[in-house]
Amino acid sequence: MFETAIAGSLPKPSWLSETEKLWPQWKLAGPDLQQAKADATLLWIKEQEDAGLDIVGDGEQSRQHFVHGFLEQVEGIDFEHKVTMGIRNNRYDAQVPQVIAELRLKGRVHAFEAQLARAHTKKKLKFTLPGPLTIVDTVADRFYGDKRKMAFAFAELLNQEALALRADGVDIIQFDEPAFNVYMQDAAEWGVKALEIAARGLSREATADRRGCTTAVHICYGYGIKANNDWKETLGQEWRQYADIFPALAASSIQQVSLECYHSHVPPDLMALLKDKDVMVGVIDVASDVIETPEQVADTIGVALQYLPRNRIFPCTNCGLAPMSREVAVKKLEALAQGAALARQRYGQAGAGV
Numbered sequence: 001m002f003e004t005a006i007a008g009s010l011p012k013p014s015w016l017s018e019t020e021k022l023w024p025q026w027k028l029a030g031p032d033l034q035q036a037k038a039d040a041t042l043l044w045i046k047e048q049e050d051a052g053l054d055i056v057g058d059g060e061q062s063r064q065h066f067v068h069g070f071l072e073q074v075e076g077i078d079f080e081h082k083v084t085m086g087i088r089n090n091r092y093d094a095q096v097p098q099v100i101a102e103l104r105l106k107g108r109v110h111a112f113e114a115q116l117a118r119a120h121t122k123k124k125l126k127f128t129l130p131g132p133l134t135i136v137d138t139v140a141d142r143f144y145g146d147k148r149k150m151a152f153a154f155a156e157l158l159n160q161e162a163l164a165l166r167a168d169g170v171d172i173i174q175f176d177e178p179a180f181n182v183y184m185q186d187a188a189e190w191g192v193k194a195l196e197i198a199a200r201g202l203s204r205e206a207t208a209d210r211r212g213c214t215t216a217v218h219i220c221y222g223y224g225i226k227a228n229n230d231w232k233e234t235l236g237q238e239w240r241q242y243a244d245i246f247p248a249l250a251a252s253s254i255q256q257v258s259l260e261c262y263h264s265h266v267p268p269d270l271m272a273l274l275k276d277k278d279v280m281v282g283v284i285d286v287a288s289d290v291i292e293t294p295e296q297v298a299d300t301i302g303v304a305l306q307y308l309p310r311n312r313i314f315p316c317t318n319c320g321l322a323p324m325s326r327e328v329a330v331k332k333l334e335a336l337a338q339g340a341a342l343a344r345q346r347y348g349q350a351g352a353g354v
Contacts, residue, residue, distance in 0.1 A: 004340045005053060005055035006321065006336075007258060007319050008066065008174065008176060009060040010057075015027065016037065016061070037061055037062040037113070044058070045059075051333035051336070057117070066176055067135055074104070075101070075105070078097055078098045078100045081098060082096060088179065096139050097139055098141075099142055099143050103153045124172065126174055128176055129165075129176070130176050131158075131191075132155040133177055133187060136154065147186070148186075151194045152194055159201070166202055172216055175199065177195065177219050181245075184244035184245055192245070195217060195254060202214075203215050214255050215255050216255065216258060216280065217254050219242070219258065221264070221319070223323050224287035236265070250274050250276075250277060256278040258316055261283060262318060263285040263288065263318075276312075279308055279312055281316060282319070283339060284297070286320065292332065292336075298339045298340075298346055300315075301343040302347065315336060315339065
């Protein structure tokens, strides 16, 4: 009950890259960089375990950015001639690569970090991939001329890598779709369908020769950076974007949904729209350096219990922690685990919750 996890990313150590940046530059190259990525991955696995989390991840230590880390192993993308483009409905400008030819995988994308993480933890392992709609919003299209067609092409590549990650021993594969909260109509009309293509075949039951794997989608209001925080100020007193997409997700084959809750203007009753899905409830604010208390985390879990049964609640961070300081991130992980433990004491008795 109340198994804890992070949304995905964690801060990179100062010896690996620039710190507290969303698009940090590496400080090393070649074999030295590969070793440093491995060291950082192992460091954060240990930090998550020490904090008391139930589900751990690689912290995306081998990726400069959660989208472009996948794209670097895709043929048909030109990284040499990046262009400046407004993303997330022009919320902010980013330097993005260009899609210039038919998309194909060069080979495995995340085998190194997934296999490394699996070999060094006995806990459940979650691994994150960017979702198709969010990828489409983070590249410049010079080939397909149709967002839906390009999203479905990316979805097929994501599925190839996701199936390989399952074979690596990953227990939960999460697709990150912050663009779902920006392009709600696209998300409902074809974004969820593209997501299901990316997750195809993952959640089959385990057999003697094949692991089962849980499928998840993370939908947030973005990292705690100024552009996102400024955008949130324009959304009013109620953030109802989830209402447009949760019904489509409720009818989909995706098993878990990750959402913002704590210090958010999302009406908590929207969680009820997810029906029988597991819900990764955001109980840690990523837009503030203030450390949550265990009591605050437990209180947020209590709010979720008004709309969800206990066995479907997975306390989580609202989004990734990549732009934060390492010290703050560690303390927030500890608060997450301690708050979930307190919630088990409060709500674990028979009859508590929905």
